[in-house]
Amino acid sequence: MRSHLLNDTTAEQYRRSVTEGVERVAAKLGATRRPFTGVTVDALAPRIERIDLDRPLHDTTAVLDELEEVYLRDAIYFHHPRYLAHLNCPVVIPAVLGEAVLSAVNSSLDTWDQSAGGTLIERRLIDWTAARIGLGENADGVFTSGGTQSNLQALLLAREEAKTDTLAKLRVFASEVSHFSVKKSAKLLGLGQDAVVPIPVDHDKRMQTVALARELERCRKDGLVPMAVVATAGTTDFGSIDPLPEIAELCAQYGTWLHVDAAYGCGLLASLKYRDRIDGIERADSVTVDYHKSFFQPVSSSAVLVRDASTLRHATYHAEYLNPRRMVTERIPNQVDKSLQTTRRFDALKLWMTLRVMGADGIGELFDQVCDLASDGWRMLAADPRFDVVVEPTLSTLVFRHIPAAVTDPAEIDRANLYARKALFASGDAVVAGTKVGGRHYLKFTLLNPETTTADIAAVLDLIAGHAEQYLGDSLDRAS
Numbered sequence: 001m002r003s004h005l006l007n008d009t010t011a012e013q014y015r016r017s018v019t020e021g022v023e024r025v026a027a028k029l030g031a032t033r034r035p036f037t038g039v040t041v042d043a044l045a046p047r048i049e050r051i052d053l054d055r056p057l058h059d060t061t062a063v064l065d066e067l068e069e070v071y072l073r074d075a076i077y078f079h080h081p082r083y084l085a086h087l088n089c090p091v092v093i094p095a096v097l098g099e100a101v102l103s104a105v106n107s108s109l110d111t112w113d114q115s116a117g118g119t120l121i122e123r124r125l126i127d128w129t130a131a132r133i134g135l136g137e138n139a140d141g142v143f144t145s146g147g148t149q150s151n152l153q154a155l156l157l158a159r160e161e162a163k164t165d166t167l168a169k170l171r172v173f174a175s176e177v178s179h180f181s182v183k184k185s186a187k188l189l190g191l192g193q194d195a196v197v198p199i200p201v202d203h204d205k206r207m208q209t210v211a212l213a214r215e216l217e218r219c220r221k222d223g224l225v226p227m228a229v230v231a232t233a234g235t236t237d238f239g240s241i242d243p244l245p246e247i248a249e250l251c252a253q254y255g256t257w258l259h260v261d262a263a264y265g266c267g268l269l270a271s272l273k274y275r276d277r278i279d280g281i282e283r284a285d286s287v288t289v290d291y292h293k294s295f296f297q298p299v300s301s302s303a304v305l306v307r308d309a310s311t312l313r314h315a316t317y318h319a320e321y322l323n324p325r326r327m328v329t330e331r332i333p334n335q336v337d338k339s340l341q342t343t344r345r346f347d348a349l350k351l352w353m354t355l356r357v358m359g360a361d362g363i364g365e366l367f368d369q370v371c372d373l374a375s376d377g378w379r380m381l382a383a384d385p386r387f388d389v390v391v392e393p394t395l396s397t398l399v400f401r402h403i404p405a406a407v408t409d410p411a412e413i414d415r416a417n418l419y420a421r422k423a424l425f426a427s428g429d430a431v432v433a434g435t436k437v438g439g440r441h442y443l444k445f446t447l448l449n450p451e452t453t454t455a456d457i458a459a460v461l462d463l464i465a466g467h468a469e470q471y472l473g474d475s476l477d478r479a480s
């Protein structure tokens with residue numbers, strides 16, 4: 001069994017095994033014609049259940065053959081131009097190479113003595129990101145597992161900085177279309193049930209600052225403590241960016257922590273054309289960035305950045321076995337001092353490889369292309385009488401629904417759209433997402449693939465209309 005350990009004696013086997021795996025994936029990419037096969041849970045589950053995990057195959061080729069059956073054949077492929085559903089991007093090759101290197105070397109970024117150069121690389125990337133945001137000389141941060149954890153950590157710091165000894169008094173203000181991880185964080189942080197105050201959005205799905213000002217004032221009058229405002233720079237559904245400069249002004253006025261959730265909108269930090277859309281982000285106390293959403297990085301790759309490095313002390317715990325306090329005076333850089341995690345992947349390497357091979361402009365160019373594609377898609381939808389489209393995109397999502405010519409019952413329109421999404425998924429021809437707007441069911445394209453064309457968008461819209469019409473035809477038949 002020692003022959004399976006990766007070390008000096010097994011380097012050749014490592015090369016062969018990994019190359020075999022890479023060859024399988026490369027062949028798969030070449031042969032994939034649709035983003036999904038449409039496999040059902042009922043068809044796939046028994047294939048996985050059947051496998052006896054106590055009887056290994058002892059042969060990499062056989063295991064890869066099996067993997068084809070249980071995973072590769074029916075996986076959802078984000079690189080396919082007709083995968084248009086969630087905030088998953090196709091990944092860039094330098095990052096995939098980084099992924100292969102980081103798991104083979106297997107550094108853990110918690111302490112210097114488990115990582116060395118990895119620690120310094122991560123720190124450089126944090127500084128680079130903070131500089132792109134404009135957070136100033138005292139900024140710092142740490143890589144995290146994703147936007148959810150970044151938001152949680154930011155709100156933990158905000159909670160600790162808030163001037164109160166009663167958690168029940170703390171209030172967090174976030175737009176009604178902010179990410180659910182804000183509410184989840186509030187719960188995890190022990191805040192009260194009503195701690196997150198939803199702020200209405202305007203027609204463009206941006207936080208209404210007049211309403212925010214009103215709620216902040218009400219909070220003060222009620223003797224409560226405005227712990228944080230979470231401004232979203234790129235909402236999950238609409239890609240809308242809250243008015244950051246105005247929100248920053250209000251936060252300054254009320255002494256409130258400003259967290260900017262730029263999990264999605266962080267791609268603009270590299271943009272060559274649209275960077276100004278997130279102007280004001282430099283005034284944040286903390287920022288969430290998900291490189292795995294808009295920097296074309298494999299899952300996971302995210303970071304939380306802070307304006308004032310000293311606030312990260314709220315996540316510090318000194319354990320004698322790992323990062324004793326004396327190491328701080330010895331100036332040993334232990335990233336665990338800043339992180340919610342202990343053992344932690346060297347995800348930063350993927351971004352490092354990307355910046356060193358492609359450069360930030362390369363990423364920005366790709367992100368600009370998907371923003372432009374979304375604008376083209378919006379024009380197509382706005383001109384197409386078969387569809388109702390919600391807002392003109394600031395980033396790269398389109399929220400719309402099919403409006404059948406002869407149907408006026410909104411519930412029936414809901415059902416037709418729900419059916420169309422399901423039928424499309426089952427066919428595997430394209431994958432789209434769904435959401436609710438004003439209580440009604442809508443469909444969503446999240447465009448993160450520069451290989452997607454307007455022809456793809458047109459074709460998927462035709463497929464959606466076809467499925468919706470099919471549903472309505474069948475429903476008429478059922479009624480008669």
Ligand SMILES: Cc1ncc(COP(=O)(O)O)c(C=O)c1O
Pocket residue numbers: 087145146147148149151179181232234235236261263264290302
């Ligand atoms: C605006 C926003 N914030 C946070 C998150 C959570 O990010 P993650 O899925 O990486 O935890 C998302 C995910 O879609 C998001 O859209």
